[in-house]
Amino acid sequence: MSKKILALAPHPDDIEFGCGATISKLASQGHDIWYFAFSPCNRSMPEGFEENQLYRELEKSASILGIDGSKVNTFDFEVREFPGVRQEILEILIEQRNSLKPDLVLLPSSFDIHQDHKVVSDEGVRAFKNSSILGYELPWNTPKFHHGYFSKVTQDQLEKKISSIHCYQTQKGKNYSDPEFIKGLARLRGVQAGAELAEGFELIRWIE
Ligand SMILES: [Zn+2]
Incomplete structure (x- = not known):
């Protein structure tokens, strides 16, 4: 049976890094x-990048992962300022709880130390009381983590994750964008899950 799944990314690319292969x-x-x-x-974009470039890159990335463009929704909150607009974010999520009624919500984990991620995580858990919720892992923001759920993925799904991440020009050169790191992490989680x-x-x- 087809399920309705809502993937919450504080910033474009969080979903790709955290659960791109599972989305695929x-x-x-x-x-x-x-x-x-x-x-x-926009405020944290390196020099030489255009306004809203990340949102244009997100369109490409979402299509690689198999998400219909009409189901990508973007907002204009300031990066690193989410704690001050916590209530507005909660209201957007409550609206989705009532209209979309997702079966499963994917959001940053409760272990995530980035202030924007923390807000989306907390408000998501607050809003979606009747949905399954999984917190995705971003190891550079989650110094500790508890893995209570593993999603087995194929080589092809992992390749889609790597291609989707490489849609983002700003992430090029970051150590966690390195395909070897992404594959290594997937292999590590695979070993833990017997896959x-x-x-x-x-x-x-x-x-369920
Ligand atoms: Zn982020």
């Missing part, structure tokens, strides 16, 4: 996937 898997299984990104990060490759998640709530 869910899309190939025919689930209805929605991608919400909250900030174009070739996997992505690890915090299990926040599971309803």
